[in-house]
Amino acid sequence: MVTPHFEQAQLEYARYAVSPHFLQVIQTLHKTGQLSRTDLANELGYSRALVSGIVKDLLAHNVIREIGDAASTGGRRARLLDFNSAFAYVVGVDIGATSVDIGVANFRGEIVERHHDAIDVFDGPEPILTHVVRLIQQLLAKAKIAPGDVDALGIGVPGPVDFEKGVLIAPPIMPGWENYPIRQFLRKTFPQAAVVVDNDVNVMALGEMRYGSGTAVDNFIFVKVGTGIGAGIVVARTIYRGSDGCAGDIGHIMVMRDGPVCHCGNIGCIEAMASGMAIAQRATEAARNNTSAILASYLTAGSAQITAKEVGLAAQQGDRVALDIIKSSGSLLGDVLAGLVNFFNPRMIIIGGGVSKIGNQYLASIRRAILKRSLSLSTRHLQINYSPIVDEVGLRGALELARDHLFVEVAK
Amino acid sequence: MVTPHFEQAQLEYARYAVSPHFLQVIQTLHKTGQLSRTDLANELGYSRALVSGIVKDLLAHNVIREIGDAASTGGRRARLLDFNSAFAYVVGVDIGATSVDIGVANFRGEIVERHHDAIDVFDGPEPILTHVVRLIQQLLAKAKIAPGDVDALGIGVPGPVDFEKGVLIAPPIMPGWENYPIRQFLRKTFPQAAVVVDNDVNVMALGEMRYGSGTAVDNFIFVKVGTGIGAGIVVARTIYRGSDGCAGDIGHIMVMRDGPVCHCGNIGCIEAMASGMAIAQRATEAARNNTSAILASYLTAGSAQITAKEVGLAAQQGDRVALDIIKSSGSLLGDVLAGLVNFFNPRMIIIGGGVSKIGNQYLASIRRAILKRSLSLSTRHLQINYSPIVDEVGLRGALELARDHLFVEVAK
Numbered sequence: 042m043v044t045p046h047f048e049q050a051q052l053e054y055a056r057y058a059v060s061p062h063f064l065q066v067i068q069t070l071h072k073t074g075q076l077s078r079t080d081l082a083n084e085l086g087y088s089r090a091l092v093s094g095i096v097k098d099l100l101a102h103n104v105i106r107e108i109g110d111a112a113s114t115g116g117r118r119a120r121l122l123d124f125n126s127a128f129a130y131v132v133g134v135d136i137g138a139t140s141v142d143i144g145v146a147n148f149r150g151e152i153v154e155r156h157h158d159a160i161d162v163f164d165g166p167e168p169i170l171t172h173v174v175r176l177i178q179q180l181l182a183k184a185k186i187a188p189g190d191v192d193a194l195g196i197g198v199p200g201p202v203d204f205e206k207g208v209l210i211a212p213p214i215m216p217g218w219e220n221y222p223i224r225q226f227l228r229k230t231f232p233q234a235a236v237v238v239d240n241d242v243n244v245m246a247l248g249e250m251r252y253g254s255g256t257a258v259d260n261f262i263f264v265k266v267g268t269g270i271g272a273g274i275v276v277a278r279t280i281y282r283g284s285d286g287c288a289g290d291i292g293h294i295m296v297m298r299d300g301p302v303c304h305c306g307n308i309g310c311i312e313a314m315a316s317g318m319a320i321a322q323r324a325t326e327a328a329r330n331n332t333s334a335i336l337a338s339y340l341t342a343g344s345a346q347i348t349a350k351e352v353g354l355a356a357q358q359g360d361r362v363a364l365d366i367i368k369s370s371g372s373l374l375g376d377v378l379a380g381l382v383n384f385f386n387p388r389m390i391i392i393g394g395g396v397s398k399i400g401n402q403y404l405a406s407i408r409r410a411i412l413k414r415s416l417s418l419s420t421r422h423l424q425i426n427y428s429p430i431v432d433e434v435g436l437r438g439a440l441e442l443a444r445d446h447l448f449v450e451v452a453k
Numbered sequence: 454m455v456t457p458h459f460e461q462a463q464l465e466y467a468r469y470a471v472s473p474h475f476l477q478v479i480q481t482l483h484k485t486g487q488l489s490r491t492d493l494a495n496e497l498g499y500s501r502a503l504v505s506g507i508v509k510d511l512l513a514h515n516v517i518r519e520i521g522d523a524a525s526t527g528g529r530r531a532r533l534l535d536f537n538s539a540f541a542y543v544v545g546v547d548i549g550a551t552s553v554d555i556g557v558a559n560f561r562g563e564i565v566e567r568h569h570d571a572i573d574v575f576d577g578p579e580p581i582l583t584h585v586v587r588l589i590q591q592l593l594a595k596a597k598i599a600p601g602d603v604d605a606l607g608i609g610v611p612g613p614v615d616f617e618k619g620v621l622i623a624p625p626i627m628p629g630w631e632n633y634p635i636r637q638f639l640r641k642t643f644p645q646a647a648v649v650v651d652n653d654v655n656v657m658a659l660g661e662m663r664y665g666s667g668t669a670v671d672n673f674i675f676v677k678v679g680t681g682i683g684a685g686i687v688v689a690r691t692i693y694r695g696s697d698g699c700a701g702d703i704g705h706i707m708v709m710r711d712g713p714v715c716h717c718g719n720i721g722c723i724e725a726m727a728s729g730m731a732i733a734q735r736a737t738e739a740a741r742n743n744t745s746a747i748l749a750s751y752l753t754a755g756s757a758q759i760t761a762k763e764v765g766l767a768a769q770q771g772d773r774v775a776l777d778i779i780k781s782s783g784s785l786l787g788d789v790l791a792g793l794v795n796f797f798n799p800r801m802i803i804i805g806g807g808v809s810k811i812g813n814q815y816l817a818s819i820r821r822a823i824l825k826r827s828l829s830l831s832t833r834h835l836q837i838n839y840s841p842i843v844d845e846v847g848l849r850g851a852l853e854l855a856r857d858h859l860f861v862e863v864a865k
Binding site: 061086201210211258259260272274276281282283284285286287288289290291292293294295297298305307376377379380381383384385386387388413414415416417418419421422423 | 473498613622623670671672684686688693694695696697698699700701702703704705706707709710717719788789791792793795796797798799800825826827828829830831833834835
């Protein structure tokens with residue numbers, strides 16, 4: 042049989058090397074929360090004796106602890122097993138184009154410190170990552186956690202990522218970051234820690250899966266509508282990355298054959314017609330043409346360009362032009378998502394990103410277009426909602442990415 | 454530990470109930486072919502002792518047999534293990550709108566008898582399935598296999614399938630089949646057999662994965678272009694069915710905002726513009742308008758409607774109208790697939806179905822449109838090809854569907 046095995050992994054992408062049985066027990070606890078030994082044996086199809094041996098070792102390594110009692114089932118009360126909060130600490134970093142969210146969490150995923158800061162991703166990787174490391178050190182000091190006790194860092198970045206190497210590939214909005222060794226940079230300060238880098242929307246999908254609307258469903262699409270448009274795909278409760286790691290890059294799907302030219306060079310991409318940037322541009326145009334007094338007033342108030350947020354505010358005040366922009370953007374996005382619903386038949390579509398705060402008309406237009414254009418069979422049980430945790434879904438995801446890479450399976 | 458376990462399953466969707474370790478060994482042999490005991494132990498991370506025990510039991514049950522010797526690696530030569538052909542027999546049935554393919558294969562998946570027959574799916578389930586059962590019985594008689602020795606039947610049907618129940622749901626081209634208990638009907642004749650029903654394009658994707666271009670890739674999309682258009686999706690070498698079993702139903706994705714009305718009621722669906730039916734309709738129109746002499750000659754030769762096949766023949770003779778129809782159909786299908794490439798980032802797109810025999814111009818137009826509209830990152834390693842086994846991919850898939858349901862895991 043497999044020898045029980047638990048040691049430091051000495052790997053840059055995982056912290057501890059454990060035998061398959063250990064990993065199974067850890068993953069089951071991660072997935073379902075507190076369990077008794079009997080629950081574990083039933084869940085995994087292991088014998089009581091095997092589970093007892095594994096649990097004994099995990100207790101000895103302080104990975105888990107015994108807590109309270111399970112509800113009595115007539116006989117002797119069973120002790121429940123749970124993760125030991127202090128066994129490990131993880132850091133999550135959600136890098137956006139203009140801001141960064143950083144958090145420190147314990148082994149149970151509970152955030153102990155967090156910080157939000159403005160950045161400009163165009164400054165390039167070294168200045169940004171140097172700043173990020175300093176912020177992490179400050180958070181750790183506040184939380185009284187030694188830097189050497191950080192076991193894993195999860196990083197979300199706004200571009201396509203080679204997940205194995207942990208580098209960005211051909212990132213359109215952050216050219217200086219291409220192939221920059223983010224993992225190695227962070228391991229200079231945290232040499233003992235696993236460092237995992239992923240695309241920001243994949244990270245958001247992971248956060249949504251663990252803490253948002255995705256907790257109860259197997260297959261869903263998380264759509265981020267911000268400056269650009271992207272999607273994170275979950276298949277069987279796992280992030281689906283595709284063959285080259287760029288699955289979910291839906292921003293350049295054609296939605297109108299004779300639409301405007303996109304920055305990618307093609308015509309009628311959804312990103313050129315319904316992203317936060319496109320909404321802002323259409324509104325700015327309307328303001329300049331004086332077709333909307335409210336939008337024009339935002340422009341005269343000093344800003345060079347109306348923001349998507351301001352379009353939402355104008356719509357709430359009943360501005361018809363703003364409302365039309367929001368409705369048509371939602372409708373176009375819904376047309377694209379309808380095609381993806383036919384193809385992928387997800388249980389749920391979750392809309393996040395800044396534009397998801399623009400008001401309910403936007404969501405209603407998305408829903409209407411999806412229901413109109415998708416097969417009825419594929420929309421019978423389909424839910425389409427805003428992310429309920431939109432402001433922290435990226436940070437939550439980055440922390441979960443780190444937690445997911447604490448252990449690696451080693452057969453011995 | 455798990456007790457070794459091997460018995461008749463008494464389940465309608467599986468033939469034998471086996472313990473998890475047995476299933477792992479069987480699946481590994483299915484996936485990789487012949488292996489030595491040491492290979493198996495390495496592949497699965499099991500101890501030599503555990504593998505020896507499982508192999509001994511599988512040999513005793515005649516599931517596997519020992520053959521020849523593995524290449525010597527210096528020491529003692531290891532015996533190779535392989536499936537025992539005669540352990541089980543499976544039947545595959547690929548039901549199309551106008552024809553059915555039936556095959557009988559042994560446990561190694563080798564076809565021993567096969568038959569192709571014309572049917573009309575509109576005749577309804579009972580006449581068709583009665584005919585199918587009779588054909589199966591004839592094939593079994595020819596192969597000298599007793600009906601009681603058939604262990605599993607895999608059936609592909611041209612419509613959305615509730616995979617758990619084995620029934621069609623709201624099938625657009627075969628209304629009489631909705632909810633018809635195909636499994637129960639076949640089990641009247643083969644009460645001992647597992648019966649598994651799936652959508653025809655999913656079945657084709659499975660056949661392509663095991664015998665066609667899909668053998669070497671993890672993620673691909675199989676696109677069937679026949680009367681209609683559909684896709685089978687493979688994720689991590691598993692058919693992805695979606696939340697309601699209708700994933701891959703891409704025929705009604707919008708490709709032109711001001712296109713023709715589709716039979717589904719929406720406008721500009723790809724099926725209304727690029728399916729075999731659409732190609733035939735456009736060619737028939739051109740023949741009636743006398744814009745193409747060759748196409749017109751097919752019409753006067755007696756048929757009420759030009760077929761897609763004839764459009765291919767006309768194009769081969771240099772008919773410009775036929776060529777234009779083929780090119781624009783390919784280009785439109787490519788536009789839809791480009792969106793799916795951005796979303797799903799597959800390693801490969803495989804085009805099958807009758808229209809894939811229309812000539813290479815069609816494939817070239819599909820490729821061009823995909824490369825033009827997809828992100829360069831997602832097409833770096835993308836292959837786009839016709840199915841090399843187009844005429845038997847459905848039957849192969851139906852047989853593999855049956856083979857995949859010979860065993861079910863039962864933890865004891």
